[in-house]
Amino acid sequence: MLPPSQPGPVGARALALAETWRPVLREQHLLAKRGRFALAGLLVLALAGLLLSLCWGPSGFDPKGVFQGLAGNGTTASAMIRAMRLPRLAMGVLAGLGLGLAGCVAQAVLKNPLASPFTLGISSGGGFGAALAMILWPAAHPATVPGLAIFFSLLTAAFALGMTRLRGAATETLVLAGVAVMFLFSAMTSFIQYMAPQMDLSRIVFWSFGSLAKAGWGEIAVAACLILPAVPWLLLRAPDFDCIMCGDETAASLGINTVRLRRASIAAMSVITAGAICFCGVIGFIGLIAPHMARLAVGGRHRLLLPASGLLGVVLIILADLAGRAIFAPLVLPVGIMTAFCGVPFFFWLLVRRCRRRS
Amino acid sequence: MRLTASGLSFSRDGRPILRDVGLCLAPGRLLVVAGPNGVGKTTLIRLLLGLLPLEAGTIRLEDRDLTRLSRRELAKAVAYVPQGGTPTFPMTVFEAVLLGRRPHLSWRPGAIDLERCAMALCRLGLDDLAGRDLAALSGGQLQKVLIARALAQETACLFLDEPTASLDLRHQLEVLEMLRELTRQEGKAVLASLHDINLARRFADDVLLLAPGRVHGFGPPETVLTVDALRHVYGVDVCCLQGDGMTGFYPVGPSQ
Numbered sequence: 001m002l003p004p005s006q007p008g009p010v011g012a013r014a015l016a017l018a019e020t021w022r023p024v025l026r027e028q029h030l031l032a033k034r035g036r037f038a039l040a041g042l043l044v045l046a047l048a049g050l051l052l053s054l055c056w057g058p059s060g061f062d063p064k065g066v067f068q069g070l071a072g073n074g075t076t077a078s079a080m081i082r083a084m085r086l087p088r089l090a091m092g093v094l095a096g097l098g099l100g101l102a103g104c105v106a107q108a109v110l111k112n113p114l115a116s117p118f119t120l121g122i123s124s125g126g127g128f129g130a131a132l133a134m135i136l137w138p139a140a141h142p143a144t145v146p147g148l149a150i151f152f153s154l155l156t157a158a159f160a161l162g163m164t165r166l167r168g169a170a171t172e173t174l175v176l177a178g179v180a181v182m183f184l185f186s187a188m189t190s191f192i193q194y195m196a197p198q199m200d201l202s203r204i205v206f207w208s209f210g211s212l213a214k215a216g217w218g219e220i221a222v223a224a225c226l227i228l229p230a231v232p233w234l235l236l237r238a239p240d241f242d243c244i245m246c247g248d249e250t251a252a253s254l255g256i257n258t259v260r261l262r263r264a265s266i267a268a269m270s271v272i273t274a275g276a277i278c279f280c281g282v283i284g285f286i287g288l289i290a291p292h293m294a295r296l297a298v299g300g301r302h303r304l305l306l307p308a309s310g311l312l313g314v315v316l317i318i319l320a321d322l323a324g325r326a327i328f329a330p331l332v333l334p335v336g337i338m339t340a341f342c343g344v345p346f347f348f349w350l351l352v353r354r355c356r357r358r359s
Numbered sequence: 360m361r362l363t364a365s366g367l368s369f370s371r372d373g374r375p376i377l378r379d380v381g382l383c384l385a386p387g388r389l390l391v392v393a394g395p396n397g398v399g400k401t402t403l404i405r406l407l408l409g410l411l412p413l414e415a416g417t418i419r420l421e422d423r424d425l426t427r428l429s430r431r432e433l434a435k436a437v438a439y440v441p442q443g444g445t446p447t448f449p450m451t452v453f454e455a456v457l458l459g460r461r462p463h464l465s466w467r468p469g470a471i472d473l474e475r476c477a478m479a480l481c482r483l484g485l486d487d488l489a490g491r492d493l494a495a496l497s498g499g500q501l502q503k504v505l506i507a508r509a510l511a512q513e514t515a516c517l518f519l520d521e522p523t524a525s526l527d528l529r530h531q532l533e534v535l536e537m538l539r540e541l542t543r544q545e546g547k548a549v550l551a552s553l554h555d556i557n558l559a560r561r562f563a564d565d566v567l568l569l570a571p572g573r574v575h576g577f578g579p580p581e582t583v584l585t586v587d588a589l590r591h592v593y594g595v596d597v598c599c600l601q602g603d604g605m606t607g608f609y610p611v612g613p614s615q
Binding site for chain 2: 021022023024025027028029031107111112113236238239240242243245246247249250252253254255256257295299300301303
């Protein structure tokens, strides 16, 4: 089975080899093209979702009306679109993008398909911070809730980063510690809920459902500052995530400083997650399934996978928000609940399809 | 590129594993590291790759101190084939081999990178498997994929950790033929740890025989791998078999 070991003039052998490797290259070009098409498709899907989300509502608009409204023609419709639907949408885009990317990075650097931004306990930390703010200072400035949520998310992240400093701490240790921290914060949040007076309790519970309705432009600016700066860095490091997924030794022998990459990625992912959840509440699940769906769509290479995962996050959150507004209209269901309702069946369908294809 | 190491020591939890190990790996030569389980073969390879901190000793790549090279520079000089193991996430054979181009490529793999990968795949007879998922491969195929990745990395040195561990007779021979060919035709310096004394004897240019805590011998296989040495190092009596111009060892039983 060793073609090159046959004796013969070198030139002839190279030619014979070229005959065999050209088809391989052609196949790869085709695959790469298919991946790019899938990514472009996702982009179109996301844009269509955005438009649909702007049009849909108690007072419906056609796309033309929406564009006129966005341009600002001084009518009430325009005011409504710019003051209500647009911020809601912007928040959704930011949160979906952030959670999708963060989930993808978490799965790569923790080498775990179950990992998500929530695995390290970051979101539970945020939820606890928010609950604490609502019970301690119910009447304080509205910024205290997201403020404390961000603070506790980052505190949890700092703990996870500290864990990476332990010598011999494998990625499983990180995940286990993260899950433990998650349960600790959930218990503390439950404790607060148990002790809270009725009024605060409903506020806390409602916060934890996750909602895009709380966003104003100020909040969006803060979320953008937390989410967007890390995005270019993550995209730039895409080839390194391919390597670290295959194990630290392999990655190191391919020229990657695995310790530094893992630390920086956890830090980036934590800040992104904090930005996504501090104003929207705990929108779970997107960070877990968006990367898996993206993997099925564009393959496992992070150069395509990362943007695809971010875009799918956006698509999922917009669709979930749309469904939440549409199903029991005029009642609006929280987006956190709807992401699971809409996402799980679709995700199962994908999983079953993949199993069938494998067998 | 010539790699020289001297006085290497390493201990784990206060227990010395390697003491005063030295070796020299020249271009165009195949060096086999042999020794009983737990004697530190993998540890030695990790030290030489800069994956573990040196306690004492020096490793030089030509005239440069290996421990001062950046990971990227090192990855351009030395490729590593770890013991098998598939990644957590699905990955095709071609993608796995393309990782070998990481030290050379910027963000996007260029035409040259793709071409080198395709060539490496064909060289190992893997061209039909390029689109296959790694998890669907046999042990022998997976080992060849990892070697193809190391070839695509285009380094002067190649380290392999027990490349024949899970392979059948034929694949063992194929892999070692391949390694010898790489040293002869491309002048690569290859270091492999092996358990099979007979393969070591047949294919190696030099053998480093490790005994617990010391180097038992370093040199050409016929002087290092002797009946006496095997008894001392492995605690096994062997008899020497000769035929077809080759020498082999047959284990008789544990020595008294």
